Structure formats: structure tokens, C-alpha cells
Amino acid sequence: MSSTSKPNISWMVRSSMSILSIIFYITRRSNDTINRRLLRLIDWKISPNPNSKSINGVSSSDVMVNSTHNLWFRLFIPSSTTSTAISSLPVIIFFHGGGFAYLSPSSIPYHFLCQLFCRSFPAIVVSVNYRLIPEHRFPSQYEDGLEMLKFLDRNIDVLGKSADITKCFLAGDSAGGNLIHHVAVRASLEKFQMLKLIGLISMQPYFGGEERTKSEIRLKRAPLCSMDKTDWCWKMFLPDGSNRDHESCNVSGPNAMDISKVDYPNTLLLVGGFDPLVDWQKRYYEWLRKSGKEVELIEYANMIHCFYYFPDLPETSQFISKVKDFMMKQMVNMN
Ligand SMILES: *[C@@H]1O[C@H](CO)[C@@H](O)[C@H](O)[C@H]1NC(C)=O
Numbered sequence: 001m002s003s004t005s006k007p008n009i010s011w012m013v014r015s016s017m018s019i020l021s022i023i024f025y026i027t028r029r030s031n032d033t034i035n036r037r038l039l040r041l042i043d044w045k046i047s048p049n050p051n052s053k054s055i056n057g058v059s060s061s062d063v064m065v066n067s068t069h070n071l072w073f074r075l076f077i078p079s080s081t082t083s084t085a086i087s088s089l090p091v092i093i094f095f096h097g098g099g100f101a102y103l104s105p106s107s108i109p110y111h112f113l114c115q116l117f118c119r120s121f122p123a124i125v126v127s128v129n130y131r132l133i134p135e136h137r138f139p140s141q142y143e144d145g146l147e148m149l150k151f152l153d154r155n156i157d158v159l160g161k162s163a164d165i166t167k168c169f170l171a172g173d174s175a176g177g178n179l180i181h182h183v184a185v186r187a188s189l190e191k192f193q194m195l196k197l198i199g200l201i202s203m204q205p206y207f208g209g210e211e212r213t214k215s216e217i218r219l220k221r222a223p224l225c226s227m228d229k230t231d232w233c234w235k236m237f238l239p240d241g242s243n244r245d246h247e248s249c250n251v252s253g254p255n256a257m258d259i260s261k262v263d264y265p266n267t268l269l270l271v272g273g274f275d276p277l278v279d280w281q282k283r284y285y286e287w288l289r290k291s292g293k294e295v296e297l298i299e300y301a302n303m304i305h306c307f308y309y310f311p312d313l314p315e316t317s318q319f320i321s322k323v324k325d326f327m328m329k330q331m332v333n334m335n
Pocket residue numbers: 029031033
């Protein structure tokens with residue numbers, strides 16, 4: 001692959017990604033804050049749809065968990081017509097991407113992605129609104145993730161009658177992929193009454209380190225995660241005085257914890273050949289394997305970061321069916 005090669009994706013996809021990129025630049029102030037007021041005008045939000053009949057067989061609603069730090073989630077439930085045969089549905093706890101700084105469960109791409117997950121598997125989907133940088137640094141995001149799990153464990157009823165909390169999957173893309181790794185490690189130290197994590201669906205997770213990888217250099221002009229963006233997000237995320245070899249970022253590096261003894265869920269890892277983060281993601285894959293964890297890699301050579309924002313891409317439907325197989329396998333293993 002030469003440095004001039006371009007992914008074979010449509011003009012539509014390419015320009016949507018460029019628009020998202022521009023939003024990043026115009027809302028970031030020179031004093032390292034984000035202009036949230038301006039962002040609210042351009043990050044188009046969508047309201048939940050409590051009426052499932054009209055909206056593609058999925059109903060959604062927003063549930064507050066802790067108003068002190070605005071921890072809430074958007075709940076997606078498949079309508080009875082699509083799930084009559086299934087009395088106990090798996091629960092997917094989803095963490096959106098956006099460099100820890102942007103987007104939310106009500107942002108258009110994530111509302112529709114979670115709706116698609118909910119309908120396709122089918123599954124109950126819990127899409128988490130966690131605190132964002134630069135207002136809230138590490139480890140607020142991981143703490144919110146763990147608080148979310150504890151809340152669900154204590155309040156099973158909010159998920160509806162068809163949810164089976166003993167079949168939970170953590171899913172997340174980009175920064176959300178980073179989050180679920182650290183939430184899974186923290187959750188392994190908890191004693192839940194009912195909740196059980198049986199799988200991790202890691203979509204193009206956001207990892208990094210001080211070193212520059214070949215893919216970061218080769219794809220330095222990629223629209224969504226060029227190095228200037230990822231570096232800025234790490235700088236705002238990491239505690240003062242630490243660099244990108246911090247264990248939250250350089251996850252398999254010198255400061256990483258030994259996870260070989262951690263009860264870590266089986267993992268499905270999605271990567272794309274035109275994602276600058278792909279080399280970091282593959283190191284994560286190797287590290288999980290070396291630590292004795294079960295992990296399956298799906299690689300789409302021609303895909304960019306966040307390609308699944310586009311449900312019409314054939315790779316998006318292929319990915320959905322891979323996730324379905326993965327989930328089935330974990331649920332069969334349980335019994
Ligand atoms: C950053 O700049 C904005 C706009 O100039 C200002 O309103 C805000 O208070 C500044 N924040 C900090 C932390 O300096």
C-alpha cells in the first residue's frame with residue numbers, strides 16, 4: 001500500500017467525514033476548551049422514539065442514572081414483532097466514540113447505529129452518556145462506565161421484561177473501544193448480583209503511545225483521526241504530567257497492567273486498513289492473545305475510521321452479521 005493510495009469509498013462518505021473533521025477544528029478554542037454552545041448548533045441530535053411501531057421496530061427512551069454528573073443512557077428495545085420468539089434478550093452496553101470529547105447517544109450516527117444493533121441481533125441496547133473532556137479528565141469516563149454497570153445490576157427492571165442481564169456485552173467504538181477495555185478490567189474486580197459480562201465488541205478502539213506507528217504516519221491526513229486530533233484528545237484526557245505511554249493509552253506498553261489473571265471477556269476486535277490507529281489496535285490484539293485471552297480479529301482492508309456510520313456500506317452489514325455470530329457463540333458457551 002503506497003502513501004498515496006486512497007480507500008475506495010464514495011464521495012458521500014468522504015465528504016461526511018470531512019465535515020465531521022471541520023466541526024472538530026471550529027469548535028476547539030485556542031485555550032484548549034471546546035465551544036459547546038457552537039457545537040450544540042452543529043452536532044445534530046435526535047430525540048428518542050417511544051413509539052416502536054412506526055420507527056423500524058425499535059422503541060427508545062432516555063433514562064437518568066445520576067443527575068449530579070449527568071450520567072444517563074438511551075435505551076433501545078426491539079418491538080415484540082421482531083422478537084416474539086426470544087424471551088430473554090442479551091444486553092449490549094454501548095459507549096460511543098468521539099475522542100472522549102465529542103458526541104453523545106443522541107447524536108445522529110450513534111442513535112441510528114444503536115437502533116441498527118437493537119433490531120439486527122436483536123438485543124436490548126443501552127447507549128451511555130458519559131462525561132467528556134476537556135471538562136472532565138481521566139478517569140471520569142471509566143468511573144461512569146463502572147457506575148453504569150452497577151446501576152443496571154441494581155435496577156434490572158428499567159431494561160424491560162425481555163432483558164437478560166446475565167448476558168451482557170460491552171461494545172464501543174473509537175474512544176468507546178478504549179473505555180470498554182478499562183471498564184471490563186475494573187468490572188472484573190466487582191461483585192455484581194446478577195449482571196454478567198460475556199463478551200466485548202471492540203470497534204476500532206482508540207489506543208496510542210509516544211511512539212509513532214507506521215499507520216499513523218502513512219495515514220496522517222485521514223479525516224477523523226489525524227495525529228494532531230488524537231494528540232490533542234490524549235493531552236486533554238490524561239492526568240497532568242503523564243504522556244501517551246500512560247496505561248490508559250499505551251495499553252500494552254511498559255506501564256500496562258498484567259491482565260493474564262484478569263477475568264476478561266472474550267473479544268471481537270474490528271479494524272480497518274485505512275484507520276491511522278490500526279497498528280495500535282493490532283498490538284492490542286497481540287497483547288490480549290499473549291495474555292491468554294480469546295480474541296477474534298475482523299479486518300476490512302479498505303475501511304476508514306468510523307465506516308459503520310454508513311449503514312449502506314456492505315462492510316457494515318458484514319460486520320453486523322459477524323457480531324451476531326460472535327454473540328451467539330458466547331451465549332451458547334454459557335449454557
Ligand atoms: C477560553 O476562551 C473562551 C472564549 O474566549 C472563554 O469564554 C473561556 O472562559 C476560556 N476558558 C479558559 C479556561 O481559559
